[in-house]
Amino acid sequence: MPENSIPKEAAYQIINDELMLDGNPRLNLASFVTTWMEPECDKLIMAAINKNYVDMDEYPVTTELQNRCVNMIAHLFNAPLGESETAVGVGTVGSSEAIMLAGLAFKRRWQNKRKAEGKPFDKPNIVTGANVQVCWEKFARYFEVELREVKLRDGYYVMDPEQAVEMVDENTICVAAILGSTLNGEFEDVKLLNDLLDAKNAQTGWETPIHVDAASGGFIAPFLYPELEWDFRLPWVKSINVSGHKYGLVYAGIGWCIWRNKEDLPDELIFHINYLGADQPTFTLNFSKGSSQVIAQYYQLIRHGFEGYRNIMENCHENAMVLKEGLERTGRFDLVSKDHGVPLVAFSLKDRSRHDEFEISDMLRRFGWIVPAYTMPPDAEHVTVLRVVIREEFSRTLAERLVLDIEKVMYQLDALPSKLPPPSLLPTTAMLARKKSELETQRSVTEAWKKFVLAKKTNGVC
Numbered sequence: 454m455p456e457n458s459i460p461k462e463a464a465y466q467i468i469n470d471e472l473m474l475d476g477n478p479r480l481n482l483a484s485f486v487t488t489w490m491e492p493e494c495d496k497l498i499m500a501a502i503n504k505n506y507v508d509m510d511e512y513p514v515t516t517e518l519q520n521r522c523v524n525m526i527a528h529l530f531n532a533p534l535g536e537s538e539t540a541v542g543v544g545t546v547g548s549s550e551a552i553m554l555a556g557l558a559f560k561r562r563w564q565n566k567r568k569a570e571g572k573p574f575d576k577p578n579i580v581t582g583a584n585v586q587v588c589w590e591k592f593a594r595y596f597e598v599e600l601r602e603v604k605l606r607d608g609y610y611v612m613d614p615e616q617a618v619e620m621v622d623e624n625t626i627c628v629a630a631i632l633g634s635t636l637n638g639e640f641e642d643v644k645l646l647n648d649l650l651d652a653k654n655a656q657t658g659w660e661t662p663i664h665v666d667a668a669s670g671g672f673i674a675p676f677l678y679p680e681l682e683w684d685f686r687l688p689w690v691k692s693i694n695v696s697g698h699k700y701g702l703v704y705a706g707i708g709w710c711i712w713r714n715k716e717d718l719p720d721e722l723i724f725h726i727n728y729l730g731a732d733q734p735t736f737t738l739n740f741s742k743g744s745s746q747v748i749a750q751y752y753q754l755i756r757h758g759f760e761g762y763r764n765i766m767e768n769c770h771e772n773a774m775v776l777k778e779g780l781e782r783t784g785r786f787d788l789v790s791k792d793h794g795v796p797l798v799a800f801s802l803k804d805r806s807r808h809d810e811f812e813i814s815d816m817l818r819r820f821g822w823i824v825p826a827y828t829m830p831p832d833a834e835h836v837t838v839l840r841v842v843i844r845e846e847f848s849r850t851l852a853e854r855l856v857l858d859i860e861k862v863m864y865q866l867d868a869l870p871s872k873l874p875p876p877s878l879l880p881t882t883a884m885l886a887r888k889k890s891e892l893e894t895q896r897s898v899t900e901a902w903k904k905f906v907l908a909k910k911t912n913g914v915c
C-alpha cells in the first residue's frame with residue numbers, strides 16, 4: 454500500500470491505463486461467461502451495487518426476486534412441484550459453489566443413511582467423467598470424497614454411462630453427469646445413465662442418485678431440445694446446477710442449485726441465523742455477496758421469457774454452424790464438437806506435422822481474438838483442440854470474420870518453418886535433464902533482475 458494518498462483522477466487514470474492491456478472481453482472466445490447485457494439491466498446492476506445480498510431483512514424485495522428466480526428455473530427443469538409448492542434451491546456465486554453445496558448434500562444424505570444402517574461411512578466416493586470441470590476435483594479434495602473418473606477415449610470425449618455405473622459401489626454418494634462438457638460442449642446421456650442406475654439400484658438395494666452439472670447446458674437444452682430428457686423428469690436426478698452467468702445471460706457472479714424436493718437437502722446443512730432482526734435460513738459457503746447479479750438474473754428471465762431465450766439460443770446455434778461450416782470448408786480441421794449441445798466449436802488440425810494448435814491460438818491473438826488451445830484429459834491427452842464459445846453477442850459477421858482470420862493464420866503458418874522438431878530430433882532423457890537446468894538458470898537470472906528493479910522503485914504506483 455502506498456504511504457500517501459493521490460488524487461482520485463490520478464488513481465482512476467493509472468488503473469484505467471493499465472487495464473487497457475487486458476484483452477477485450479467481447480473478443481474473448483475462451484469464455485462461456487456473459488460479456489454483454491442491455492443498458493437497462495446495467496442500470497439496475499449499478500443501482501444495486503451497494504446492497505449486500507445477505508441483509509435479507511433489510512432488502513426483502515431482492516430476496517423475493519431470488520426466490521422467484523429459483524422457482525422459474527426449477528419449473529424450467531421440470532421439478533415435480535405441486536400448484537402452491539415453492540421450489541428448493543439457492544442462488545450462488547457460480548456453478549462451482551452450487552456444486553460444492555450439491556455435493557455436500559449428497560455426502561450428508563449418504564452418511565445419514567449409512568449411520569442408520571450401522572454401516573461404515575468414512576469412505577465416500579463420487580463417479581464422474583475425466584472431462585469434469587476442475588470444481589469437481591475441488592469438491593472431492595476439499596470435502597474428502599474419492600473422485601472416480603471414467604477415462605475418455607479417442608473420438609469419445611464424455612463420460613460413458615455404462616463404465617460410470619460399473620464404478621458405482623455402496624459408497625458412491627452420486628454420479629455426476631455433465632450437460633455440456635466444458636471441453637467440447639457435448640451433452641452426456643443422462644437418460645441412459647438414469648436407466649442403468651435404476652437397474653443397478655433395483656438389483657443392489659442402493660439408492661445412488663444423479664447430479665446434473667448443467668453449468669452451460671441448463672439454459673440451452675430447455676429451449677433448443679425440449680424433448681431431451683436430462684432433468685427432474687428422470688427419477689434419479691436429485692439436484693441440478695446451472696451458471697446464471699453463462700447462458701443465463703448475466704455477468705460473472707451468479708449460479709443456481711436446484712433440488713428435486715425438500716428431502717434431498719438435509720435440514721442440518723441449513724443454518725438458521727438471527728441476523729439484523731430476523732430468522733434467516735442460509736445454505737451457502739459465503740456470507741456477504743452482491744445483490745446485483747440476482748436482480749440481473751431476474752431482469753433477464755422476465756425480459757426475455759421463454760420465447761426470448763429460445764430465440765437467443767437458436768441464434769447462437771446458427772452462428773456456431775456458420776463457423777463450423779467455414780472451418781470445414783478450409784479442409785484443414787477435424788471437428789471435435791457436436792452439432793447437438795452447447796453452441797461452441799471445438800476443432801483440431803488434421804495435419805499437425807509442421808504446426809500445432811497452440812501456434813494458431815498465439816497467432817490469432819494478433820488479430821485480437823482470444824481462442825484457447827488445450828489438450829484433452831486422460832486417456833485422450835494426445836488430442837489438442839481449439840475452442841470457440843458462441844455467446845449471444847457473437848454475430849454472424851464475427852463468425853465469418855473469424856473464419857477469414859483463421860485462413861490468414863494458416864496461410865502465414867504454411868510459409869513459416871516448422872517449430873516442431875522432427876521425431877529423430879526429439880530430446881532424450883539426458884537432454885531433458887540438461888534443458889531443465891538451463892531453465893532453472895534462466896529463472897534465477899529473472900528473479901535477480903526482478904529484485905533489482907523492485908529495489909529501484911521509490912513508490913508503489915510507478
Ligand SMILES: Cc1ncc(COP(=O)(O)O)c(C=O)c1O
Pocket residue numbers: 485546547548549550586588631633634635666668669696708
Ligand atoms: C461443466 C462445468 N461445470 C462447472 C463449471 C464451473 O462454473 P462456474 O464458473 O460458474 O463456477 C464450468 C465452467 O466452465 C463448467 O463448464
